[in-house]
Amino acid sequence: MNNEPNSPRSSLSTLDIAESTAEKVSSFWETTRLWLTQAWRISLLMGRGAYLTNERRTLFGKLGEDVYYKILKGELRSGELESVVKEIDRLTKKLEISELKIRSIRFGHRTRTPSPTTPEVKQPGESND
Numbered sequence: 001m002n003n004e005p006n007s008p009r010s011s012l013s014t015l016d017i018a019e020s021t022a023e024k025v026s027s028f029w030e031t032t033r034l035w036l037t038q039a040w041r042i043s044l045l046m047g048r049g050a051y052l053t054n055e056r057r058t059l060f061g062k063l064g065e066d067v068y069y070k071i072l073k074g075e076l077r078s079g080e081l082e083s084v085v086k087e088i089d090r091l092t093k094k095l096e097i098s099e100l101k102i103r104s105i106r107f108g109h110r111t112r113t114p115s116p117t118t119p120e121v122k123q124p125g126e127s128n129d
Helices: 008-074 078-107
Strands: none
Touching: 008 078
């Protein structure tokens, strides 16, 4: 084996190594490009699917509201649906109460009236009426 740097055999192996390295780098970049392209396409499809799913849910909600109001008006009768309407009304009332409590906490209004045995404590900013 010839170990001289100028021998044809040593320059050929250096050339082979350079070509092999270039092929590996090229292969890596091509694989990365393909992976990124596929990831981009998948993300676009998933985003479109999420949008369509949201639109579908919106339409189901609108359909449900229409049925709800028809049952309240008496235009539509169904024993199963009337129990759902009653449950919706019950939850609506609970939500309204919760919203009132939140509003009173946020803006500092009391939700309870003071009992007759305890003196009323004035809130800051209240005037003597």
